[in-house]
Amino acid sequence: MAGGALYPLDQIVRTEPEWLGVWRQRLALKCAMAAVRLAGRIEDETALRDAWLLRRPGDDPGPSGQILSAWKRLASRSTALDVKSLEAVADLLGIRWDDALASLPDTFDDLRLGGAAAPLAAAGVIARTVSVRADAEMLGWWLADLLLADKLRWPVPVPLMMSQRFSPAFRSEANRGRIRPGEEEFDRAVCLALVQAAAEASRLAADIARRAERLAVVTPKLRAKGAGDAIRLLLSEDAVSGTLQTARLSRFASRRLFERLQQLDAVRELSGRPTFRIYGL
Template sequence: MNFLGDVSISDMRVVPRVPAWARPRSEAQSDADAAYLAGAALISLDYLVREAPAWAGVWRMRLALKSVVAASRLLRRADAETDLRDAHVFRSVGADPGPAGKVLLAWRRLASRSATLDEDVVRSIAELLDLKWDGALAEVLANAQEMYGSQRSAPTIAAELAASAYRARPDAELLAYWLADAVLAQKFHWPVPIPLLAGQILSPVLRTGKLGNRIRPGETGWGRAVFTAYAQAAADACDLGIDLDKRAGRLLEVAPRLRAKGSAQVVKLLLEEDGLPASWSSAKLSARGARRLFERLEELGAVRELSGRPTFRIYGL
């Protein structure tokens, strides 16, 4: 039963899993090994992106959230996933989202729009990241088009663009990660970028040397680190996809049983958004009706409560 008009249980696909041999190992790897792993893992991810599963929206939003949890460490913060989700879900229209909230908005924009390095778009991202736009960043962006047109591999270009942004403006490290994922998506011709590289900021794959210091864009070993990071990020993204595919399958299985007006819209949003507040409402569904609907979906094993609280609850796949 195609109850959403364009989404049904028949739209579910087999989600590829990155094989064990294509996942980064703990021991040191050569540049060639790292490039090979990145290529193999990104092929699986590319297949998944092109399948365009019904749950692609929530998948990208979860990856955006993961990226910002890691990126917040660069802001000398320790924002947890639940804190960031709360701040976003319950933020009033027009309210200041705060430093971490602005970073989340930047990565949500990355994960919800076509891959583009248009200056107006990138300037708006720089503003969210509290960066003053200047000639140095404009030049990085202008050179990005030349990089994109080269025949080098997508991860190579992503690493070089991130390094050029960091060299031009050491305070633009977060923007460097954002630009890397944007140009990677362009090279793969993905309709919407997938948040990947920033999610590995805290991972051992972006640490180097005996002390395990975090490697900065452009430092010695940066290229190999980026290849390894993309291999790990692609594997993590596919693993998340496998989990969401099962959860979305259950949601689409029970959806035809729902009788509440407006339930189809709720199901569609659950496939697109990281989480919805229990107080969500629409012209067809009151906040009280939505609460009952979410509780019913939870009873059916189709959604989870994400906040862990008895009040101000948030539901999602």
């Protein structure tokens, strides 16, 4: 069932539409929101975007912004894994590194090369992570999407699993609370969660494809010299600051450009504010 649900996503990944980047990054934001909740924090979608986009270059985006950074990194990297790269991710997630976590790349390789189906391998790496360090569950969900992509031979992961951490799929049928990694029903719950995640990702892809098509229609009408820089970012990132500045686009020109794109119904303003605006498909 989970394997069949992943087929539409596989088609999207292999077709490589021009909006593939923004799709992955918006899914990364969705996963980050669930991860922030797991960490006991309260930042929502708007707060996470603000932490990432409104900081000055080089500034620390804060604990929740770092969590978002981990999922943004997942959505733009290969599936290769080693101790050094995993330690860097654990640091972003606020998880203390130790020798127990250093064993996870070997576990990842064992599951990657094993014969288990992709969803069951993903469930396995979550359970293994929690078994070695109960406070590292978030890292297990990050690894699950990395392993899923490797199993499906996707060159870059599609963030899916973490977004379902609090979904009904993990509610115990016996009304005993939530199903935890390693428990008897966990593998089945992961498969059900993956079906739901794939359906939501498919709907998001259809929405983004429609918006990208509209953007392509209006692009020839744009007169700003640096418009191409903004268009490329809109197609590759979840959101773009309304005061974007590039070598060919000033902050003033950028503001005018996004206002024009909004008038043409090619982008949405995502913050709901009259100042410090943020735009995206």
